[in-house]
Amino acid sequence: MLRVHPQLKDERLLALFERGVERQWPSALLDWSQEERWDRRDLExxxxxxxxxxxxxxxxxxxxxxILPRLLTAGETEAAxxxxxxxxxxxxxxxxLSRFFDRHQVTPWPTRRLPEMWRYHARLLQSGDPIDWLWGILISDLFARLFYGRLREQYPDLLIGRLARRxxxxxxxxxxxxxxxxxxxLVGVDAERRRELLGLRDDLFRTMDALTHRLAGPLGDLGWSGTAFLAELWDDTERWAGRLGLTDAGATPAAWRDGEDQESKSAKGAVSSTRVP
Ligand SMILES: [Fe+2]
Ligand SMILES: [Fe+2]
Known part of the structure; x- marks a missing residue:
């Protein structure tokens, strides 16, 4: 239920909101006209x-x-x-990213070549609960940090590296x-709820694993290892899971592989036996 004049008390969230407002930036801050010589295969x-x-x-x-309407109607105005x-x-x-594709005249892969990416996003929103979504988004943001971080390091002077830095x-x-x-x-959350959230984490990692197998060719072309990338992401996620009290210290590295489902196994089999064109 919306209130006309809700009390805004969570100063830390409000400070983050103010920072979010102050640090908006237009894409015109990047130089989109700079000439760049790309190897076509690398660009693709x-x-x-x-x-x-x-x-x-x-x-x-x-x-x-x-999620925003759920927060607003629950009175979580600062978060909204x-x-x-x-x-x-x-x-x-x-x-x-749209502008990057157009600028370099390349296209993203179609859905049929990366069907699992839809599964990932459907899983994120499956429950509709803000805590589940935020936990999944935290994992996605850790992924983004690693991904854009690599682009920034690998291409510091090119448009994609400058875009990644911002x-x-x-x-x-x-x-x-x-x-x-x-x-x-999440303070004092019960064991069942912890299991649910860790189950979400594991589903997201299984999906990312299937995606890195499908993308093995392009990853290899750029000198990236999908396995090493996911291992690093797993370590980051574990640190956060421990910090948020979802796991005890010392969880098994890459435990999500233990529960690997048949579906992702067969997806990987298909990919390893026929290189995705
Ligand atoms: Fe984000
Ligand atoms: Fe983003």
Whole structure:
């Protein structure tokens, strides 16, 4: 139920909202006209590996618009305010990647080559509960931090590297929000709820594993290892899971592989036996 004059008391969330407003930036801040010499195969590989992230920017907008009304009507106005600024961040990320594709005349991969990316986003919004969504978004933001971080390191002087550098600042803010929102709400959460949230984590990792297998060719072209990338992401996620009290210290590395379902196994089999063109 909306209130005309809700009391805004959560100063930490409000400060994050103000920071989100202050640090908006237009894509015109980047120089889109700089001449760049790309090896065509590298450029196409880059377009391929960006594809799930590109869809993720749009589905993050979708998620914000699904969760924001729930927060507002539950009286969580400060969090709703912040989420409104995050929606604009995700819109900018999507717009910039669109512009990158157009600028370099490359296209993302079609859905039929990366069907699991839809499963990932459907899983994020499956329950519709803000805590589930924020936990999934935290994992996605950790992914984004690693992904854009690699682009920044590998291509510091090219458009994609400069775009990544700016995007990373936004992603760090999203991570801070997930922390501030989740930390007080997960205190003392029962074992069943912890299991649900860890189950969500494992489903997302299984899906990412299937995607990295499908993208093995382009990842290899750019000198990236999907396995090493996911291992690093797993370690980051475990640190956060421990910090939020979802796991005890010392969880098994890559435990999500133990519960690997038959579906993702067969997807991998198909990919390893026929290289995705
Ligand atoms: Fe984003
Ligand atoms: Fe984000």
């Amino acid at each position: 590989a880059l377009a391929a590996i960006i594809t799930p992230v590109y869809l993720g920017e749009q589905t993050a907008m979708l998620g914000v618009s699904a 305010l912040y989420l409104a600024s995050m929606g604009l961040d995700e819109a900018r990320h999507f717009r910039n 995007t990373l600042v936004d992603e760090a803010r999203h991570q801070a929000f997930a922390d501030r929102y989740l930390t007080p709400r």
